[in-house]
Amino acid sequence: MLKEIRNCIAILIGAACIASGFNLFLVPHHLLSGGVSGLAMLTGYFSPLSINTMYLAYNAPVLIAGWFLLGRRFVGLSMLSVIAVTGLMALIPEKPLASDTLLSAVFGGVLVGIGSGLSFRVGGSSGGFDIIGSIVTRYRDFPIGNILVGMNGLVILAMGYLEGNWNLALASMVSIYLAGKVLDFIHINHLKVTLFIITDKTDELLERLLCRPRGVTLIKTQGAFSHKEKDMLMTVTTRYELTELKDIIKSTDPSAFVNIVETVGVMGSFRRR
Numbered sequence: 001m002l003k004e005i006r007n008c009i010a011i012l013i014g015a016a017c018i019a020s021g022f023n024l025f026l027v028p029h030h031l032l033s034g035g036v037s038g039l040a041m042l043t044g045y046f047s048p049l050s051i052n053t054m055y056l057a058y059n060a061p062v063l064i065a066g067w068f069l070l071g072r073r074f075v076g077l078s079m080l081s082v083i084a085v086t087g088l089m090a091l092i093p094e095k096p097l098a099s100d101t102l103l104s105a106v107f108g109g110v111l112v113g114i115g116s117g118l119s120f121r122v123g124g125s126s127g128g129f130d131i132i133g134s135i136v137t138r139y140r141d142f143p144i145g146n147i148l149v150g151m152n153g154l155v156i157l158a159m160g161y162l163e164g165n166w167n168l169a170l171a172s173m174v175s176i177y178l179a180g181k182v183l184d185f186i187h188i189n190h191l192k193v194t195l196f197i198i199t200d201k202t203d204e205l206l207e208r209l210l211c212r213p214r215g216v217t218l219i220k221t222q223g224a225f226s227h228k229e230k231d232m233l234m235t236v237t238t239r240y241e242l243t244e245l246k247d248i249i250k251s252t253d254p255s256a257f258v259n260i261v262e263t264v265g266v267m268g269s270f271r272r273r
Contacts, residue, residue, distance in 0.1 A: 006150060007122040011077055015084035017115030018126055022085075025108030027051060028096035031161050032172040033112050033179065034152025036062060036128025042159060046273025052089035059127040066131040069223050077124025078131060085126065101171050109175035121186035152176045191239040192263035197249060199256040202231040208248050209235065236263055 022033065022041075032038040032044055036058045044051035059082045066075045098104045116126045125131055129152065156176065160169035198221060199205055209216050219232040237245055242260070249256055 003013075007077065007124070010118050010122045010221025011081050011124055012084050012162035013083050014115035015128065016088055017111045017118070018081075019085050019088035019115075021108040021115065022051070023089055023092040023094045023110030024097045025104040025111065026172075026175060027094050029101050029104045029171075030163070030165075030168055031101070031105055031108065032155060032169075033108070034129070034172070034176040038152060038155040038159070038176075039244060042155070042252060046162065048181050050090075052086045055089065056086045062131050070131065074123060074125070075131075077119065077122065078127050081119050081124055082127040091269055099167070102174065105171040105175040109178035110182055112175070114181035114186065116179065117183045119173055120183065133239045139246050152180075180188065192236055192266055193239055193242055194234065194261050194263045195245060196259040196261075197233040197235075197256055198230050198258075199233065199249075199253045201253040201256070202232065202233070205233065205249065205256070208252055209233070209245075236266060 018037075022037070025031070026033055027041065027044075032041050037055055038059050039056035040051050043054045044048055063075055063079055063082065066078065074167070096104060098107065119126045153173070153176075156169050156173050159172060160166045197205070202218070206216060206218075214237070215235060217234040219234060220229065221232045222229050236244075246258075250259055
């Protein structure tokens with residue numbers, strides 16, 4: 001219960017970052033953040049409809065699709081983010097903190113990336129193309145930020161064509177690129193590591209490691225000096241789950257020898273869900 005409260009607080013902080021990035025940096029200069037929010041901004045720039053209302057309206061069908069493909073918890077947290085961003089955009093005035101367009105693009109992109117990254121770290125998203133990106137990375141090993149940058153490029157092309165101001169379009173590309181990179185820096189779920197664990201408490205450790213669907217390989221080893229037989233457990237996991245695994249190992253077998261190496265790539269069966 002306490003963990004879920006912390007997750008909701010993180011979602012709200014992330015929503016505040018996103019809404020601030022929109023209303024204090026991007027929207028006053030007619031810049032885009034890309035994705036569904038970019039579509040909402042385009043609609044708001046060229047019609048009397050409010051951006052926050054269209055942000056909620058465009059996210060609704062994406063959230064419904066995510067409900068069936070990504071699970072209720074993920075989409076529930078994403079819904080909280082979308083609703084919070086919508087409400088905060090109505091509260092935060094559209095007042096530029098920087099008069100320079102490029103500076104606004106930089107700081108707006110960083111804020112949006114931080115907000116989205118916080119949402120992903122606790123198991124949610126900021127809605128829109130984030131959910132589409134999550135569906136892709138669920139089945140393919142791609143950095144989610146790079147996926148979002150690619151999809152958002154289409155929105156930028158639409159802006160350049162409709163508004164006829166390619167300076168704003170290019171500045172928006174800077175904002176989206178930075179948002180994607182900051183997101184990947186915070187959300188490190190696509191980075192893989194391999195743990196080699198030499199332990200005397202194999203059964204106890206396996207019981208805790210296998211409580212969540214996770215692949216573990218048991219290898220029989222022998223000490224070169226002591227000639228004592230031991231078990232070595234090998235598992236591939238994400239950088240995001242590494243802290244949890246370290247805690248499990250320390251609490252189960254504090255004397256276990258653990259070698260952690262970065263994994264360049266994974267072929268074959270690997271749990272992505």
